[in-house]
Amino acid sequence: MIPNPSARRVRFQTLKQSYQDICAGDDPWLPLGNLLHQFFGYYKEYRTELVREPIEIPEEASLELRRWAAFCAAAAEYLCKKYALPVPAWVMDERYTLAVAWFDDLSPDVLEVQEELRETSPEEFTRRNVFCGSGDDLFRNKYEYEGRRQIA
Amino acid sequence: MLLQQARRATEDIDFALIIQPGSRQLPQQVFRATVQKADVSRRTSAVPDASQFKRAVETVAELHGLPNDWMNDEAAVYYYDDAPEADVAFWRSFGKVLFVYLPTREYILATKIAAGRRKDRGDIQLLLRELHIQTRSQVQVVLDSFLLPEAQAFWEVQRKLNQFFR
Numbered sequence: 001m002i003p004n005p006s007a008r009r010v011r012f013q014t015l016k017q018s019y020q021d022i023c024a025g026d027d028p029w030l031p032l033g034n035l036l037h038q039f040f041g042y043y044k045e046y047r048t049e050l051v052r053e054p055i056e057i058p059e060e061a062s063l064e065l066r067r068w069a070a071f072c073a074a075a076a077e078y079l080c081k082k083y084a085l086p087v088p089a090w091v092m093d094e095r096y097t098l099a100v101a102w103f104d105d106l107s108p109d110v111l112e113v114q115e116e117l118r119e120t121s122p123e124e125f126t127r128r129n130v131f132c133g134s135g136d137d138l139f140r141n142k143y144e145y146e147g148r149r150q151i152a
Numbered sequence: 153m154l155l156q157q158a159r160r161a162t163e164d165i166d167f168a169l170i171i172q173p174g175s176r177q178l179p180q181q182v183f184r185a186t187v188q189k190a191d192v193s194r195r196t197s198a199v200p201d202a203s204q205f206k207r208a209v210e211t212v213a214e215l216h217g218l219p220n221d222w223m224n225d226e227a228a229v230y231y232y233d234d235a236p237e238a239d240v241a242f243w244r245s246f247g248k249v250l251f252v253y254l255p256t257r258e259y260i261l262a263t264k265i266a267a268g269r270r271k272d273r274g275d276i277q278l279l280l281r282e283l284h285i286q287t288r289s290q291v292q293v294v295l296d297s298f299l300l301p302e303a304q305a306f307w308e309v310q311r312k313l314n315q316f317f318r
Contacts, residue, residue: 029271036271041226042219106273106315113318138270142226148233148306 012046013038019055019072028068032075039079040143047085051076054090067102069095070128078124078135098129105133170240170253172227172260227263234303235263257283262298265291268312276316288317 018031039050057069073096080087105113117131125132132138209223231238240253255263261279264272285291295309304310 027274029274033271037224041224042222104270106277107318110318113315133270137268140267140269142230145226145229147229148303 012043012050014049014053015051015072015076016053016055019069022068023058023061023065028071032072036139040141044143047079047083051080051085052088054088054093057095067098067104067130070098070102070130071104071125071132072096074122074125074128074130075139078122079139081124082135082139096128101129101131103131169250170231170238170255171243172255172263230263230266234266234300234307235259235298236300237298239298258294259298261285261291262295265295265309265312266299266303266307268307268309273315280316288313291317 013031013034015035018035021031022028035050038044039047043050055069055072057066061069073091073093077087077091079085101114103109103114103117105117107113114131117133118126120134121131122135206225209225213219213222238253239256239259241256243252243254245251257279261276261283264276264279280286280291283294285294291313295304299307299309
C-alpha cells in the first residue's frame with residue numbers, strides 16, 4: 001500500500017517518478033538520490049512499493065534516457081535482491097538492456113577504466129550493458145552505517 | 153513551536169548544527185526550508201552526547217506525526233569519525249535554541265570525496281572548479297586538513313580520486 005501523503009509529509013518518490021523526473025530534465029542523481037533516501041530511510045517499510053511500477057521509456061527517447069532506463073531497471077533488481085524483496089517482473093524486459101555498453105565514468109573511453117568498471121559493476125548492471133562501478137559506491141546506505149570504528 | 157518542544161525534550165540544552173548542502177545547493181549555499189536534502193550533524197563541541205539531540209528529533213516527530221528520520225542527521229557519524237575538526241562559519245540562529253553553521257567548501261569537498269558515491273561526482277567536480285584545484289597534490293592538501301589518515305585509508309580516497317585526476 002502506498003503511504004497516505006497527508007499522514008506523512010514527505011512526497012512518495014517512486015522509481016517510476018524518478019525516471020519521469022529524469023526525462024523531464026532533472027540531473028539523474030537528484031531524483032535517484034531522493035528515491036534512495038526514501039528506500040533507506042523515510043519509507044523503508046515501503047521498499048517494494050517504491051520500485052513496483054515499471055518505468056516508461058518515451059518513444060523518442062535519447063540514448064541518454066535509454067541508458068538511465070537500463071540503469072533504473074538494474075538498480076531495482078539490485079536493491080530488491082540486496083534487501084530480500086521480490087524482484088518486480090518489469091525489470092526483466094529486454095527494453096531495459098542496452099545494445100552498446102555504457103561506461104559511466106569521466107573517462108569512459110580509457111581501456112583501463114573500462115576494465116575496472118567491468119570488474120566492479122554488479123551483475124544486475126553488467127547483464128544490461130551498464131558499467132557503473134561497485135554497488136557500494138552507488139548505493140551505500142548511510143542509514144545502516146554505525147561508524148567506521150564499528151566495522152573496521 | 154517546534155524549537156520550544158525540542159528544547160523541553162532536551163532539558164534546555166542549546167544545539168549547534170552543521171548543515172552540509174546536497175546537490176545543487178552547493179553553488180549559492182542556499183538552503184531550503186526542509187532539511188530533507190541536507191545532511192545535518194551536531195557540532196561536537198556543543199553537544200558531546202548526541203543522544204539528547206536524537207531525543208529532541210523523536211519528540212517533535214511524535215508530536216507532529218512525522219517519521220523519526222524527518223531530520224536527516226545520518227551524516228553526523230561520518231563527521232565524528234572521519235573529519236572531526238569541521239571548518240565552519242556561523243549562519244544564523246533560531247529562537248536562541250538552534251545555532252546553525254555552514255561548512256567551508258574545502259570541508260565539504262573533503263567529506264564528499266570520502267563518501268565518493270556516484271551521486272557525489274557532480275558536487276566534487278563543481279567544488280574542484282570553485283576552489284581552483286587542478287592537481288592531485290592540491291586536493292591532497294585539503295584532504296589532509298580535514299580527513300584523518302585512517303579515514304582516508306578506510307574510504308579509499310586515493311582510488312576515488314583516480315576518476316578526477318587520471
